[in-house]
Amino acid sequence: MEQTTRADRIIIISQQIDDVLAGDIIDRIIAINDEDAYLSSQIKNYESEPIEIFINSVGGSATAGFAIIGAMELSSVPIITYGMGLVASMALGIFVAGDRRMAHRLARFMYHSVSYGMEGQIKDHDDMRNEVGELQEMYDSLFSSTNLSRSQMNEIQKGKRDYFFSAKEAVELGIADQVLSKHPEEQEQNKSNSFWNFSNK
Numbered sequence: 001m002e003q004t005t006r007a008d009r010i011i012i013i014s015q016q017i018d019d020v021l022a023g024d025i026i027d028r029i030i031a032i033n034d035e036d037a038y039l040s041s042q043i044k045n046y047e048s049e050p051i052e053i054f055i056n057s058v059g060g061s062a063t064a065g066f067a068i069i070g071a072m073e074l075s076s077v078p079i080i081t082y083g084m085g086l087v088a089s090m091a092l093g094i095f096v097a098g099d100r101r102m103a104h105r106l107a108r109f110m111y112h113s114v115s116y117g118m119e120g121q122i123k124d125h126d127d128m129r130n131e132v133g134e135l136q137e138m139y140d141s142l143f144s145s146t147n148l149s150r151s152q153m154n155e156i157q158k159g160k161r162d163y164f165f166s167a168k169e170a171v172e173l174g175i176a177d178q179v180l181s182k183h184p185e186e187q188e189q190n191k192s193n194s195f196w197n198f199s200n201k
Helices: 019-042 062-074 090-096 122-141 150-158 167-172 184-191
Strands: 010-013 051-057 079-088 100-104 108-111 163-166 178-180
Touching: 010 019, 019 051, 019 062, 051 090, 062 090, 062 122, 079 090, 090 108, 100 167, 108 167, 122 150, 163 167, 167 178
Parallel strands: 010 051, 051 079, 079 100, 079 108, 100 178
Antiparallel strands: 108 163
16 A cells, blocks of 8 residues: 555645535545554554644534544544634534644634524424534533533523634633744744644544
């Protein structure tokens, strides 16, 4: 098997999240894991290189996002997520699923409640509201290891608002691990942190 280059381990999410995009990303993650499993069996002391996912997206389908997150959680290969531009809604959930999460200094992040729109009978809406409630619980559980508390999320949902925050605030909230910047005052801090220092999953 021919080994992929680092560029082949870069995934870019720069559009709305849907089932087609999810299929492509899941396929890439599986292929990279299969490659590493093979190379590990053939090369002594083989060292895997991480998958890097660069995200600039307004979000999209919750179920497609959960499918991507499922593949990320099942990946034996470490995954680094990079927040660039806008990382909103379901894209934020994917960002948080990274083993290491890097926020560019100019990135903006956004959390809000799951939404839906449909036509139909009252019973159809009742069923959909129940399903949306389940999706909201699944989405909120993605932030259980961060400092974004349930009470904060509940307040945002009750206010029916979008909660925007900066890269620095993302670190304070435990959503990002580090702010990426070339500004001199931040360079020393960035040098002291290795992007590739992973413990076994």
